[in-house]
Amino acid sequence: MFVATVVMVLAQSITSGFRLAIKQKAVSFVGDVVIQKYGASEIHIPLVEDDHVLKSQISQWDNVKHVRSVLLRPAILKGKQAITGILAKGVGVDFDGMGIFPSPSRGSIVMSRTLAMRLDINKGEKPRLFFFTQDSLGGITMRLPRSFLVDTFYHTGLKEFDDYVVFFNLNELQEIFCSLLSNCVTTYEVYLNKSEVSSEQLESLALLAGPDMSVDTTRELLPNLFNWLDYLDINIYIISALLLLVGLLSMGAAFLTMVLERVNSFGVLKALGMPTFKLVLILGFQFAFIIILSISLGDILSYLLVMLQENFKIIPLDADVYYLDYVPAEWKWSDTFLVNVFSITLSLIAMVIPGFYLWRLPVSRVIRMD
Numbered sequence: 001m002f003v004a005t006v007v008m009v010l011a012q013s014i015t016s017g018f019r020l021a022i023k024q025k026a027v028s029f030v031g032d033v034v035i036q037k038y039g040a041s042e043i044h045i046p047l048v049e050d051d052h053v054l055k056s057q058i059s060q061w062d063n064v065k066h067v068r069s070v071l072l073r074p075a076i077l078k079g080k081q082a083i084t085g086i087l088a089k090g091v092g093v094d095f096d097g098m099g100i101f102p103s104p105s106r107g108s109i110v111m112s113r114t115l116a117m118r119l120d121i122n123k124g125e126k127p128r129l130f131f132f133t134q135d136s137l138g139g140i141t142m143r144l145p146r147s148f149l150v151d152t153f154y155h156t157g158l159k160e161f162d163d164y165v166v167f168f169n170l171n172e173l174q175e176i177f178c179s180l181l182s183n184c185v186t187t188y189e190v191y192l193n194k195s196e197v198s199s200e201q202l203e204s205l206a207l208l209a210g211p212d213m214s215v216d217t218t219r220e221l222l223p224n225l226f227n228w229l230d231y232l233d234i235n236i237y238i239i240s241a242l243l244l245l246v247g248l249l250s251m252g253a254a255f256l257t258m259v260l261e262r263v264n265s266f267g268v269l270k271a272l273g274m275p276t277f278k279l280v281l282i283l284g285f286q287f288a289f290i291i292i293l294s295i296s297l298g299d300i301l302s303y304l305l306v307m308l309q310e311n312f313k314i315i316p317l318d319a320d321v322y323y324l325d326y327v328p329a330e331w332k333w334s335d336t337f338l339v340n341v342f343s344i345t346l347s348l349i350a351m352v353i354p355g356f357y358l359w360r361l362p363v364s365r366v367i368r369m370d
Contacts, residue, residue, distance in 0.1 A: 001251060001294040001298070001343055004246065004343065005298030005340070006301055006305075007239070008343075009298065012240075012332070012336070012339065014329050015233065015236050017327075017328030018328050022158075023229075025156050025158055027218055028096075029161050030218055031190050031218070032191055032217065032218055034187055034215075034216050035187065035188040035209050035213055036186055037212060045073075046186065047181055047185070048181075048185060048213075049181050049183060055188065058188070058190060063193050063194055064190060065192060066191040067189070068092070068191070069092065069185040070090065070091060070185060070187040070188070071089070071090035074132060075088045075131050076130040077111075077127060077166065078119075078127055078129070079119025082120075086115070088131070089165055089166065089167050089168065090170035092171075104169045106171065106172050107169075107172070108149045109168055110153070110154055111150060112155060113153040113154070114159075122150070123150050127147065127148070127150065128145040129146055129147070131143045133176075146176075148168070155319070157324060158323055202215055240339075244346050247347070251346070252351075258283060262283070284351060291343075291347045292344075295344065306330075306331045307331070309329040310328075
């Protein structure tokens with residue numbers, strides 16, 4: 001049971017850490033909750049006036065940490081050998097760049113390393129960008145190309161962002177697109193202290209934002225990513241079920257071995273008048289000590305391994321495949337407790353057949369064997 005406990009706890013910790021790390025990356029880009037006009041798509045996101053009153057009202061909620069105004073516009077980026085469509089994202093000075101880079105200054109952009117390699121663009125160069133504007137009648141017009149300095153690169157490993165999101169200075173994008181509105185944005189990104197948001201909170205946000213604004217969570221905006229994370233749980237359930245099955249058989253065999261090794265002694269004790277349930281109780285206490293010791297040692301070793309990986313990132317990963325450059329790990333006492341409960345429960349179940357054998361042990365047969 002020692003090995004099964006270590007493997008199950010490590011699997012739970014790694015899955016939990018992986019889910020948390022990926023979710024934090026996604027949230028750092030789009031927020032926990034996104035508010036924008038209905039009818040928004042990757043090609044066209046309607047412009048709205050930056051409503052400071054709305055942002056102030058949302059910021060006063062207990063679970064809200066920050067509300068950010070964002071301007072999203074489609075554009076074309078021209079490299080040395082190719083061109084590609086991008087999503088220009090204008091962010092203000094309140095953007096922390098996921099702790100990696102600051103908010104872009106005027107005349108500069110921040111793009112992903114993946115996109116830069118594909119277009120053969122280096123840091124310090126000034127690639128040309130083509131923007132599109134839409135008039136009041138819905139007509140699309142290409143504006144004169146502009147050159148922007150590549151200030152730095154970012155890398156998340158998430159194709160949903162690395163392949164096409166380029167960061168711009170918010171004020172500079174507003175000068176390009178806000179001809180009809182003095183201070184236009186497309187999206188409000190709401191960041192929460194606790195990522196979990198209830199349906200009641202979403203309904204309250206929708207009422208506050210107005211009938212023409214949609215309120216979506218990160219999971220709703222990136223369903224493929226979060227569905228893939230949910231599939232990881234299925235793998236953990238399968239691994240845990242197999243390990244528990246093996247543990248059940250091994251612990252049952254161990255308990256049966258303990259019974260057979262002491263069968264003569266138990267037979268003599270039964271002949272002297274000791275009740276059978278006391279014999280089972282004595283052997284059960286011995287077996288329980290072995291179970292608890294094995295699980296406790298497994299928890300201690302698992303905790304040490306998780307802490308080592310969490311602090312020193314000993315085991316690396318290929319970020320292009322797994323989105324992260326190291327194996328994430330998060331210790332959760334609740335998951336460990338559940339693993340221990342299941343392990344102890346199955347170990348007790350494993351005592352049933354050997355205990356039944358001991359209960360039906362014929363005294364005369366044991367004495368003849370002795």
